Amino acid sequence: MTVALEIKNLHVSVNDQPILKGVNLLIREGEIHALMGPNGSGKSTLAYTLAGHPAYEPTAGQVIFDGKDLLEMEADERSRAGLFLAFQYPVAVPGVTLAKFLRQAINSRRQAENPDDKGISIPEFRRLLKEKMAMLNIDPKFAGRYLNDGFSGGEKKRAEILQMATLEPKIAIMDETDSGLDIDALRIVAEGANRLHETNNMGVLVITHYQRILNYIKPDYVHIMLDGRIVESGGPELALQLEEKGYDWIRAKYGAAEEA
Amino acid sequence: MTGFSKEAVEKLSAVLNEPAWMREFRLQAWEVYEKTPMPTTKDEAWRRTDIRRLKLDEIGPALNGFDASGVDVPAYLGEQLTADKAGGVLVEVDGVVQHYELSDALKEQGVIFCDMHTAVREHEELVKKHFMTEAVKVTDGKFAALHGAFWRGGVFLYVPKNVKAAAPLHSALWSAHGKTFTHTLVVLEEGAEAIFIDEYASGQGDAPGLHNGVIELLVRDNASLTYAGLQDFGQNVWQFNHERARVGRDARLEWVTSMMGTRLTKAFQTVELDKPGAWARMSGVFFTTDRQHVDLDTQQNHNASDTVSDLLYKGALKGKSRSVWQGMIKVLPGSQRIDGFQANRNLMLDRTSRADSIPGLEIEADDVRCTHASTVGKLDEEEVFYLMSRGIPRHTAVQMVVQGFFDPIMARIPIEGVRERIFSRILEKLG
Numbered sequence: 001m002t003v004a005l006e007i008k009n010l011h012v013s014v015n016d017q018p019i020l021k022g023v024n025l026l027i028r029e030g031e032i033h034a035l036m037g038p039n040g041s042g043k044s045t046l047a048y049t050l051a052g053h054p055a056y057e058p059t060a061g062q063v064i065f066d067g068k069d070l071l072e073m074e075a076d077e078r079s080r081a082g083l084f085l086a087f088q089y090p091v092a093v094p095g096v097t098l099a100k101f102l103r104q105a106i107n108s109r110r111q112a113e114n115p116d117d118k119g120i121s122i123p124e125f126r127r128l129l130k131e132k133m134a135m136l137n138i139d140p141k142f143a144g145r146y147l148n149d150g151f152s153g154g155e156k157k158r159a160e161i162l163q164m165a166t167l168e169p170k171i172a173i174m175d176e177t178d179s180g181l182d183i184d185a186l187r188i189v190a191e192g193a194n195r196l197h198e199t200n201n202m203g204v205l206v207i208t209h210y211q212r213i214l215n216y217i218k219p220d221y222v223h224i225m226l227d228g229r230i231v232e233s234g235g236p237e238l239a240l241q242l243e244e245k246g247y248d249w250i251r252a253k254y255g256a257a258e259e260a
Numbered sequence: 261m262t263g264f265s266k267e268a269v270e271k272l273s274a275v276l277n278e279p280a281w282m283r284e285f286r287l288q289a290w291e292v293y294e295k296t297p298m299p300t301t302k303d304e305a306w307r308r309t310d311i312r313r314l315k316l317d318e319i320g321p322a323l324n325g326f327d328a329s330g331v332d333v334p335a336y337l338g339e340q341l342t343a344d345k346a347g348g349v350l351v352e353v354d355g356v357v358q359h360y361e362l363s364d365a366l367k368e369q370g371v372i373f374c375d376m377h378t379a380v381r382e383h384e385e386l387v388k389k390h391f392m393t394e395a396v397k398v399t400d401g402k403f404a405a406l407h408g409a410f411w412r413g414g415v416f417l418y419v420p421k422n423v424k425a426a427a428p429l430h431s432a433l434w435s436a437h438g439k440t441f442t443h444t445l446v447v448l449e450e451g452a453e454a455i456f457i458d459e460y461a462s463g464q465g466d467a468p469g470l471h472n473g474v475i476e477l478l479v480r481d482n483a484s485l486t487y488a489g490l491q492d493f494g495q496n497v498w499q500f501n502h503e504r505a506r507v508g509r510d511a512r513l514e515w516v517t518s519m520m521g522t523r524l525t526k527a528f529q530t531v532e533l534d535k536p537g538a539w540a541r542m543s544g545v546f547f548t549t550d551r552q553h554v555d556l557d558t559q560q561n562h563n564a565s566d567t568v569s570d571l572l573y574k575g576a577l578k579g580k581s582r583s584v585w586q587g588m589i590k591v592l593p594g595s596q597r598i599d600g601f602q603a604n605r606n607l608m609l610d611r612t613s614r615a616d617s618i619p620g621l622e623i624e625a626d627d628v629r630c631t632h633a634s635t636v637g638k639l640d641e642e643e644v645f646y647l648m649s650r651g652i653p654r655h656t657a658v659q660m661v662v663q664g665f666f667d668p669i670m671a672r673i674p675i676e677g678v679r680e681r682i683f684s685r686i687l688e689k690l691g
Contacts, residue, residue: 051649052645052648052649053645053649054641054645074648074653074654075645075648075649076648076649076650076651076652076653076654076657078649079648079649079650079651080651085649087646087649090646091640091642091643091645091646092643093643093646093647093660093661093664094664094665094667095661095663095664095665095666095667095668096647096660096661096663096664096667100660101647101650101660102650104647104652104656104660105647105650105651105652108650108651108652108653108656109651112651112653146664163650167650167651
C-alpha cells in the first residue's frame with residue numbers, strides 16, 4: 001500500500017489568529033504537487049503545521065499520514081514516520097556539526113525501531129554522507145561545520161536537500177526551496193529531489209511563489225492557496241497560467257466569495 | 261562540637277604534628293581572621309551572594325585524626341583522564357591520604373608530588389618559601405585567613421628548573437565528613453612543564469558542609485602549566501575559594517575550571533601576568549541546578565607589557581539556581597601591547613533560574629586590545645524543534661543544543677578525558 005498524506009478541512013491558528021481555514025489536500029507517495037499562492041495565504045503555515053511546530057495550533061480538521069493521525073504525533077515521530085519539511089528558513093544550531101546532527105538523525109530512526117541498535121558505524125556514515133554530498137555538489141568540509149551557522153542562503157537550502165537525501169522520506173514538503181538559489185543551485189537541488197522521487201517513489205509538495213522551480217520539478221498537480229484555503233486545483237498548466245496572469249484573477253474570483 | 265577558635269588552631273597543629281613555623285603561620289592567620297569582618301552584601305564583591313544563613317561554627321574545623329583507608333571513594337575519582345597514564349596519583353579523604361603513587365621516572369626528575377602535610381615536613385624550605393607568600397595571602401579576605409589558620413590536606417607539586425614532567429599528575433580529594441580546607445600549591449620553576457588534574461568531590465549530605473580551599477599556581481619564566489580544577493561537591497556544601505596564579509616571562513598557563521556541585525560557591529580566581537610574554541588562558545564551565553548558587557569572581561591582571569590573557573566561562577542553569585560571574589581585566593600603567601579577552605555566556609534552561617554576568621575593564625595604558633562579552637540566553641526552542649523535525653527525540657535534541665552551547669569551551673580544554681568527564685556530568689545534570 002502506498003503512503004499518503006491526507007489533509008481534511010484543516011484549520012490552524014497562530015497566537016489565536018486563524019490562518020488556515022479549511023484546507024483539503026491529498027498527496028500520495030510518488031506524486032508531485034505544487035502549492036502556490038500570494039504572500040500571507042498560509043502556505044508556510046501549512047508546512048509548519050504538518051512538521052509539528054508547537055506555535056501552530058490545529059483547531060479543526062484532520063491530517064492522516066500513512067494511516068495515522070499526524071496531528072497527534074510529535075515532530076520527531078512525524079519525521080521518523082517518513083515526512084520531511086525542507087525549511088524556508090533553516091535554523092542555525094551553533095556547536096552542533098552537520099555530520100553529528102545527521103548521524104544522530106539516522107540513529108534516532110534506527111533506535112526508534114530497535115532500542116538496542118548501536119547506530120550507524122562511522123565508516124558507513126562517512127560513506128553515505130560523502131555520496132550524498134557529492135550528488136548535491138556540497139563541499140565535504142561542510143560536514144564539519146556547525147549546522148546552518150554562517151551558511152549562505154543557498155548553502156542552507158542545499159543542506160536541507162542533503163538532509164532529505166540522507167533521511168529518504170516518503171513525502172517531502174519543500175517550502176520555498178527555490179528562494180535565494182541561483183539557477184545552477186536550483187538545478188542541483190531539483191535534481192536531488194527528482195532522484196529521490198524516481199528511485200524511492202517519494203511524494204513531493206513544492207511550495208513556491210514562482211513557476212521557475214516547476215520547470216525542474218514537474219508537478220502532477222498544482223494548487224492555489226488564498227486566505228487559508230486551497231481555492232483552485234489543476235494540472236501543470238495552472239502554474240503557467242499564474243505565471244502569465246499573476247494572482248489578481250484568483251483574488252477577483254475568490255476574494256469576492258470571501259466578502260459574502 | 262568545636263567551633264573555630266585559637267584553641268582549635270593549636271589543636272589542629274598538634275594533631276598534624278607540625279613544625280613550629282607552620283603553627284605560627286596558622287596563629288597569625290587566625291589573628292587576621294579575627295580582625296577581618298565577615299563579608300556582607302554591602303561589600304562590592306559579595307553584593308550578589310548572601311551568606312547570612314551560613315553557620316560557620318556549627319560546621320567547625322576538621323581537627324581529628326582518622327583512618328582514611330576504610331572510606332569508600334567513588335571509583336571515578338582519580339581514574340585516568342589523560343591520554344598518558346598519570347605518573348603521580350594522590351587520593352585523599354578529608355585531607356588524609358588514602359592512596360599515593362609516584363613513578364620512578366618522576367622521582368628521578370626531581371619532581372615532588374605529595375600531600376601538603378608531607379610537603380611541610382619533608383620539603384620545609386620550599387613550602388615555607390611559597391605557601392601563601394606570593395599568590396594567595398591570608399590578607400586576601402576573610403576566607404583566605406580562615407584557610408590559613410585551618411587548612412588541611414591538599415597537594416604540593418614542584419617541578420624543578422627545565423624539567424618537563426615525564427607524566428601527568430592527578431589528585432582527587434574526597435570529602436566524607438563534609439568539611440575540607442584543602443590547599444593546592446604548584447610551583448613550576450623556570451622552563452618546567454607539567455599537566456595536573458586536581459579533583460574535589462563529595463557525596464550528597466544533609467548537614468551543611470564546608471570547603472574552604474586555596475589554589476596557588478606559580479609558573480616561573482618559560483614554564484608551562486596545564487591545570488584542571490574539577491569541583492563536584494554535594495549540594496550541602498558551602499564553598500569559599502581563593503585561587504591565584506602568577507605567570508612569568510614567556511610562560512604559559514592553561515587553567516581549566518569546572519564547577520558542578522555545592523550549595524553555594526564564592527570563588528576568587530585571579531591570574532597575574534607578571535612579565536613580558538606571559539600567556540594565560542582560563543576556561544570555565546559551570547552547571548547549576550535546584551537551588552545552587554555559584555559566584556565566580558575572575559581577574560586578569562596584566563602587570564607587564566606584551567602579555568596575553570583569554571578567559572571564557574560558560575554556564576548552564578536549571579531550576580531555581582543562580583550564577584554570578586564578575587570579571588575584571590586590569591592593565592597597569594605603562595604596560596603596552598596587551599591582549600586581554602574575557603567572555604561569559606550563560607544558558608538558562610528554566611525561567612526560574614537567574615544569571616548575572618558583569619564584565620569589567622580597568623585599563624591604564626594606551627596600546628591595549630581588551631575586549632569583553634557577556635550573554636544570558638534561554639534555550640532556543642526553534643533549535644530544538646529543528647532537530648526534532650529530523651526525527652531526533654526532544655530529550656536528545658535538548659542535549660544536543662546544550663552540548664552545542666558548551667562546544668566552544670570544550671574545544672579549549674586540552675585533555676580529552678577532562679572534556680568527557682565534564683560533559684558526562686553536564687548530561688547527568690541536564691537529566
